[in-house]
Amino acid sequence: MGAFGGHDGRERRWTGLDRLESRNRAPRSLLVALVLASITLITLDVSGGASSPLEPARRAVGEALGPAESAAAAAVRPFTAVPAWFRSKGDLADEVRDLQASNADLRSQVELAGFDRNRLEQYDALTAAATDLGSALVPARVVALGSRQSQSFTVTIDAGARAGIGPDMTVVNNDGLVGRVLRVTRSTATVLLVIDPDSTVGGRVGSSMEIGFVTGSGSLDQKTGLDLRLVDDATVPARGDTVVTWGSTTGPYAPGVPIGTITDVYSSLREASQRAVVKPFVDFSALDVVGVMVPSGSDSDRAVIEADGSLK
Amino acid sequence: MSRLRWVVALLAVVVALVVQVTLFPHLAWHGIVPNLCLLVVVAAALTVEAPFVLVLGFAAGLTLDLAPPADHIAGRWAVALTVAAFLAARVRQDQKPSALAVVGTVAAASFAATSIFALSGVLLDDPAMSVSGLLEVVLVAVVWDVLLTPFVLPPLMRLFARLSPQWAAS
Secondary structure, eight states: OHHHHHHHHHHHHSOHHHHHHHHHOOOHHHHHHHHHHHHHHHHHHHHHGGGOTTHHHHHHHHHHHHHHHHHHHHHHHHHHTHHHHTOOHHHHHHHHHHHHHHHHHHHHHHHTHHHHHHHHHHHHHHHHHHHHHTEEEEEEEEEEEOOGGGTOOEEEESOOGGGTOOTTOEEEOSSSEEEEEEEEOSSOEEEEETTSTTOEEEEEETTTOOEEEEEOOSOSOTTTOEEEEESSTTOOOOTTOEEEEOOOSSSSSOTTOEEEEEEEEEEETTTTEEEEEEEESSOGGGOOEEEEEEETTOOOSSOOBOTTSOBO | OHHHHHHHHHHHHHHHHHHHHHTGGGTOBTTBOOOHHHHHHHHHHTTSOHHHHHHHHHHHHHHHHHSTTOOSOTTHHHHHHHHHHHHHHHSOOSSOOOHHHHHHHHHHHHHHHHHHHHHHHHHHTSSOOOHHHHHHHHHHHHHHHHHHHHHHHHHHHHHHHHHOGGGOOO
């Protein structure tokens, strides 16, 4: 930067015509140098992988900008709530109709209870497993979203290492699985959403217990959904089935977290496999309050929701 | 003067970035938001000398690459914004640029930067995306940036011009 500071002194002595010419002359050597510097950074980051030499830089920038993002999001929040006050009667009527439809849906599900009873035991085991994990939730709010120009679906949440959050922890909200923590700073954490094309989650079909992999489709649209590929090609997942995560307590995704329901099943003759579309339970375009699953009893700078629902 | 200009320019980049990731996602169209950091770089390109602008473009790109919630390979926005700054600095005229020239420069720089970023993603396979998806992102990003130009560019250009009087276009 100092080199350019010295520039000014020289420029002032130049006469008008020279000045105009020099203004138009874009320094090609500097362009080449900066582009090469960028390519060096890309190479360092690609070859470094998870232990990239740029991770400390990311962390430093995050420490500096994270609190600013949290503050800005807090300032913006009251204004983003305004449109909700101006909902028309038509909107409310639509909502009533939607709720009636979903109510009817639920009623039909209840009527199929007998058929579902055998599933129940398995679900029960899953729920019990989730409770046995003794995981607690650290509440947090989404403060910043990555743009789609950047091609990755990541968000910043306003809880970090001080709240007891670490990399690879599972992030959920009241609807289901949101994603996992990529990296943390003291006061913020970056979360990879499950809709990111790079995200792969181990999924289990609720009724058949078949396992597969759920990949993000790279769209915020809830209808586009996620891709599910089962490990066993011979089984056909049923439409309307619930997909939950499978995994270990140490792995990035805790087991038994609901991901979504299967809406469509395609069979590919060429690959001789089944591809199912999973509609996520979470509406990713309206993410706000999320919870990060932490081991029970971990230290945190805020109230932690324990597995039995109590606040600590 | 020069140091003050650096401080102001970097501050503008940081403010642009924070607004871009916190406020605009609420207004985004399918997740595509205006690239305010790019607008800061173009505003500088239209008012101050090229070396400063190139380094500012690199710095703004690096901030976009490293600040949360970014998770792509670092350096991609840096190369995109450096080249966009180079292009914007080339089309500058000796007199004060007309409104149309400013809008045209923003559109060209936005198209170039978003395309370079997208193409670098295709080259590095850092996520694989469909070509139609990329086209949609690039075009909507250009529309967003052009829409915000009348609100963002004039004050920024005035600011940069005041901080570097020897370059101020008369």
